[in-house]
Structure formats: structure tokens, C-alpha cells
Amino acid sequence: MKQETLNFFDKVYEVTKLIPYGRVTSYGAIATYLGAARSARMVGYAMNGSTGKDVPAHRVVNRKGLLTGKHHFDGTNLMQQLLESEGIKVKDNQILNFEKVFWDPLKEL
DNA sequence: CTCTTGACTGAGG
DNA sequence: GCCTCAGCCAAGA
Numbered sequence: 001m002k003q004e005t006l007n008f009f010d011k012v013y014e015v016t017k018l019i020p021y022g023r024v025t026s027y028g029a030i031a032t033y034l035g036a037a038r039s040a041r042m043v044g045y046a047m048n049g050s051t052g053k054d055v056p057a058h059r060v061v062n063r064k065g066l067l068t069g070k071h072h073f074d075g076t077n078l079m080q081q082l083l084e085s086e087g088i089k090v091k092d093n094q095i096l097n098f099e100k101v102f103w104d105p106l107k108e109l
Numbered sequence: 110c111t112c113t114t115g116a117c118t119g120a121g122g
Numbered sequence: 123g124c125c126t127c128a129g130c131c132a133a134g135a
Binding site: 008009031036037038039040041042045046 | 129130131132133
């Protein structure tokens with residue numbers, strides 16, 4: 001597996017798909033894992049194409065655990081419902097117990 | 110090639 | 123802890 005052959009977007013998709021059930025991570029964590037710590041924005045930007053794919057983009061939030069990308073989902077609160085379906089409590093677009101459900105690819109992988 | 114956009118983050122007030 | 127500003131980097135026009 002030569003990840004170097006994969007594009008930045010593809011790498012983001014791969015890592016995002018590795019996020020365990022009931023866990024979430026931040027754009028920065030993914031970006032750092034990809035070696036582009038300063039490209040966290042690109043991670044979110046890549047997610048634009050994640051909708052409709054196997055990528056659980058709803059498990060990716062910003063560093064504050066805020067569902068900044070919920071507006072990119074079809075429904076108004078679809079992202080929140082998806083998270084709650086996995087046992088993740090969400091209140092006012094913000095993930096509760098964020099530290100407990102946080103999944104760091106740098107440490108877990 | 111240059112400019113704009115952005116689902117971010119860290120630092121400063 | 124919240125708000126604002128600046129930096130960062132890749133993709134699209």
C-alpha cells in the first residue's frame with residue numbers, strides 16, 4: 001500500500017473510514033496524521049465530496065467538538081442524529097464528553 | 110500563474 | 123471561556 005500514490009483527499013477519506021464506531025476525531029488530528037498538520041482546512045474541504053460516499057464525515061468535527069459541518073449535510077440535524085445513533089451525545093451542535101469519544105489516529109494507529 | 114474560498118487552528122485581548 | 127485576527131495550504135476558476 002503506497003499511500004503516496006493516493007491524493008490528499010483520498011487519504012482523508014481513508015482515515016475517516018478508519019474511525020471506530022461511537023468515536024469522533026478532529027480535522028486537525030486527521031491532517032496531522034497525514035503529515036499536513038497545517039492543512040486541517042483541507043480535510044474539511046475534502047469532506048465536500050465525502051457526502052454520498054462510505055466516509056462517515058459525521059464523525060469528524062473541529063477541535064472544539066462542534067458540528068461545524070452539519071450545514072453541509074442534507075438535513076438540518078442529520079449529522080447530530082447520526083452521532084446520537086452511535087451513542088454520542090450531542091447538544092446544541094456540540095459533542096458531549098468530547099474527550100471520551102475522541103479518537104486520535106496518531107495514538108490509536 | 111494569480112486570486113478566492115474554506116466542514117480549521119492557535120494566539121491575543 | 124468567548125470573540126477576533128492572522129496564518130496555513132490545497133483545489134478550482
